[in-house]
Amino acid sequence: MRKIDSIIIHCSATPAGRHVTAADIRKWHLARGFTDIGYHYIIYLDGSIHTGRPLSQTGAHCRGHNTGSIGICYVGGLDALGKSPADTRTDAQRRSLRSLVAQLLDTYPGATVHGHREFAAKACPCFDVATEL
Numbered sequence: 001m002r003k004i005d006s007i008i009i010h011c012s013a014t015p016a017g018r019h020v021t022a023a024d025i026r027k028w029h030l031a032r033g034f035t036d037i038g039y040h041y042i043i044y045l046d047g048s049i050h051t052g053r054p055l056s057q058t059g060a061h062c063r064g065h066n067t068g069s070i071g072i073c074y075v076g077g078l079d080a081l082g083k084s085p086a087d088t089r090t091d092a093q094r095r096s097l098r099s100l101v102a103q104l105l106d107t108y109p110g111a112t113v114h115g116h117r118e119f120a121a122k123a124c125p126c127f128d129v130a131t132e133l
Contacts, residue, residue, distance in 0.1 A: 001056060002058065002067075002068065004069065004070040004104075004111050005068040005070055005111055005112065006070075006106075006114055007069065007070045007098070007105070007112070007118055008062045008114050008119070009073075009074075009077045009113065009115050009129050009133070010039065010071060010116045010124050010125050011075075011077025011124050011125040012073055012074070012075045012077060012089075013040075013124065014075060014076060014077065014078060014083065014088060015076075015079065015088075016079060016080045017045070017076075017080065017103040018075075018076075018082075019044070019045060019075070020044075020075045021042075022052055025037050025042060025073065026052070028059065036052075036054070036057075036059050036060075037052065037053050038053065038057055038059055038060035038074065039051050039059060040054075040055055040071075040072065041073070041100060042073050043064060043070070043072065043075065043093050043100070044075055044093075045075055045092070045093065045097060046092055047096040048096070052071075052073075055070065058074025059071040061116070062116055063119075063120070064119065067087045070108075070111075072091055072097065072100060072101070074093050074125065075093070077123075077125060077126045083127055085123035087127040089127070097133070098114050098133065105108065113129060116129075
């Protein structure tokens with residue numbers, strides 16, 4: 001099993017309310033030359049949690065920080081017009097994200113939680129992970 005030292009939170013950079021699936025994101029990532037979806041978990045608008053890349057495999061979600069990390073992506077992150085970053089998480093997504101992160105921290109004690117924007121010049125995940133998680 002991989003040594004996990006961080007959990008990195010992302011958004012799909014899709015407009016508020018637009019349903020996007022793990023299969024959709026997998027297609028986008030394959031088109032970019034990835035071998036599979038880059039994230040380990042995807043949280044849909046209804047709060048359901050879907051698996052992406054197996055945890056046993058290194059993700060492809062945060063350049064320079066993939067080796068010891070788990071990538072979680074919630075669907076959304078842009079305003080309804082798809083033009084500006086926005087915290088579009090539904091209440092169900094907020095609850096599921098908190099629960100998933102808590103479970104992962106139990107499984108990987110000592111891991112730290114970060115927003116993608118801590119490692120890249122992006123707004124992602126469009127909320128302050130440090131104050132919420």
